[in-house]
Amino acid sequence: MFEPIRNENLRAMKVLVTVLPKPSVLDPQGAAAAEAIRHLGLTGVGRVRIGKVIELELPDSTPDSEIHRIAKDLLSNPVIEDYSISK
Amino acid sequence: MKFAVIRFPGSNCDQDCVLAINNLPGASADFVWHKDTSLAGFDGVVVPGGFSYGDYLRCGAIARFSPIMQTVKSFAASGGTVLGICNGFQILCESGLLPGALVRNKGLHFVCKHQSIRVESTNSRFTRAATKGQVLNIPIAHGEGCYFADDATLAALNANDQILVRYCDAQGQINDASNPNGSRENIAGICNETRNVFGLMPHPERACDAALGSTDGLVIFQSLLKN
Numbered sequence: 001m002f003e004p005i006r007n008e009n010l011r012a013m014k015v016l017v018t019v020l021p022k023p024s025v026l027d028p029q030g031a032a033a034a035e036a037i038r039h040l041g042l043t044g045v046g047r048v049r050i051g052k053v054i055e056l057e058l059p060d061s062t063p064d065s066e067i068h069r070i071a072k073d074l075l076s077n078p079v080i081e082d083y084s085i086s087k
Numbered sequence: 088m089k090f091a092v093i094r095f096p097g098s099n100c101d102q103d104c105v106l107a108i109n110n111l112p113g114a115s116a117d118f119v120w121h122k123d124t125s126l127a128g129f130d131g132v133v134v135p136g137g138f139s140y141g142d143y144l145r146c147g148a149i150a151r152f153s154p155i156m157q158t159v160k161s162f163a164a165s166g167g168t169v170l171g172i173c174n175g176f177q178i179l180c181e182s183g184l185l186p187g188a189l190v191r192n193k194g195l196h197f198v199c200k201h202q203s204i205r206v207e208s209t210n211s212r213f214t215r216a217a218t219k220g221q222v223l224n225i226p227i228a229h230g231e232g233c234y235f236a237d238d239a240t241l242a243a244l245n246a247n248d249q250i251l252v253r254y255c256d257a258q259g260q261i262n263d264a265s266n267p268n269g270s271r272e273n274i275a276g277i278c279n280e281t282r283n284v285f286g287l288m289p290h291p292e293r294a295c296d297a298a299l300g301s302t303d304g305l306v307i308f309q310s311l312l313k314n
Contacts, residue, residue, distance in 0.1 A: 025235055026190065026269055074148065077145055079186075079187060080235055
């Protein structure tokens with residue numbers, strides 16, 4: 001649906017947005033995965049949280065504020081999730 | 088009273104809503120496509136259930152950006168009646184029209200069954216034809232129906248009498264055993280502070296005909312028509 005950035009004069013960067021459920025929100029998938037890890041025989045496992053990682057291709061010049069806006073207003077729901085950004 | 092039933096790509100309870108409303112004397116309903124931008128001539132809006140945009144990203148997250156949702160927001164802001172059912176409830180939360188969010192069911196399974204819910208407040212245009220404490224038998228069908236709100240939001244919902252229905256057992260008891268999805272405080276449906284926007288996970292439109300096993304959903308629509 002979206003064309004990759006092809007303009008030779010426009011330097012593109014890849015940004016990873018990681019979205020995880022807030023610690024206060026029930027994460028039954030994470031709890032089930034933690035239980036499965038115990039079944040693997042690893043007893044030391046603590047809490048497991050399952051979220052998602054979104055890879056964005058953006059012009060190099062994209063200001064951080066814009067990336068945060070995308071992460072906060074669309075990619076995550078601040079009521080239930082936290083996000084972090086890595087370039 | 089004329090209702091707009093919004094259709095998104097992936098809506099699948101839109102027909103049921105239109106049918107349930109059109110069967111009521113004094114009410115009619117029409118479909119409104121999500122790319123439309125006008126609600127002129129409508130007295131109320133129903134955001135129906137389904138899987139808008141395939142539940143991509145989060146349930147309701149993409150539907151929030153549909154052109155019609157801006158109009159629904161201004162309609163709600165001017166006091167218009169907005170009812171969100173199931174995916175519609177999720178869309179209203181994502182849109183910020185209702186507080187909180189719906190997350191994955193505690194048991195991880197998609198839950199599809201008849202469920203008792205208790206009317207907690209009749210102080211709304213959605214529940215005024217019911218009696219307080221009345222137990223309704225209404226189908227639920229969702230994978231992400233676990234209502235979450237932080238402690239401060241929950242306190243405000245309680246203080247403002249915004250929790251209109253809670254999951255209960257057939258006797259009206261509210262406990263963990265009667266909570267099908269892990270919702271905080273067994274919350275099945277809430278309204279906004281101004282009491283003109285209501286969202287609930289159960290499907291009243293699927294309980295409006297005896298042939299479907301229950302007519303308990305009628306009271307929600309009858310409330311809307313009551314003067």
